[in-house]
Amino acid sequence: MPNPVTPQQTVDALNAALAQMSPPGDPVDTLDTGEMSDPAWSCNTFAPLLLEKVCAEIGVDPYSLDTESYVAGAALPQAFPNQSFVNISMMGEPSALNHNFNILVDGYTVWLIEAFVDQTVPIVKRFDSAVFFQLWNSLSGGGNGDWSDAYMTLFSVGPDQVVYPPPQNTWLHNQYVTS
Numbered sequence: 001m002p003n004p005v006t007p008q009q010t011v012d013a014l015n016a017a018l019a020q021m022s023p024p025g026d027p028v029d030t031l032d033t034g035e036m037s038d039p040a041w042s043c044n045t046f047a048p049l050l051l052e053k054v055c056a057e058i059g060v061d062p063y064s065l066d067t068e069s070y071v072a073g074a075a076l077p078q079a080f081p082n083q084s085f086v087n088i089s090m091m092g093e094p095s096a097l098n099h100n101f102n103i104l105v106d107g108y109t110v111w112l113i114e115a116f117v118d119q120t121v122p123i124v125k126r127f128d129s130a131v132f133f134q135l136w137n138s139l140s141g142g143g144n145g146d147w148s149d150a151y152m153t154l155f156s157v158g159p160d161q162v163v164y165p166p167p168q169n170t171w172l173h174n175q176y177v178t179s
Helices: 006-018 043-058 127-139 147-155
Strands: 067-073 087-091 099-106 109-115 124-128 172-178
Touching: 006 043, 006 099, 006 109, 006 172, 043 099, 109 127, 124 127, 127 147
Parallel strands: none
Antiparallel strands: 067 172, 087 099, 087 172, 099 109, 109 124
16 A cells, blocks of 8 residues: 655656656645646546556555455445545446545545546545544445435536436446555
């Protein structure tokens, strides 16, 4: 697991990743940034690139990381250790709703870092840790909430902006959590 990873190391890695995107992104000073993604950026390019840059920043071989697979509705982790950097890749049908993103656990804060193809979203979003894990569980079919509301809150994109009409039940089949 990329751990410990500080917010400053994450900013440095994020800036390295943003410089390599096409088109390149503007550098950020802190994780509390208002920078928005470019709709040309795919989450499947951005998230793995950022994970690679974080690993380089802290001297961890990205091929040494562990990946756990979870099916929809499975019990998910309710927390990760402080200063953990985690990649989450979600897959299902319709595949347009699939998403790949990273989080940094910083005390009681979870920083969600993402891009979303064909959409403009905040590159970094701040969540209270308990709120993030509740939303992630709802999105994954393991919570009591509505998956589409959780999707919108986490990713700043409504499912109906991606596919219309969105599925009534969650689209999610499985997800891969690399830490």
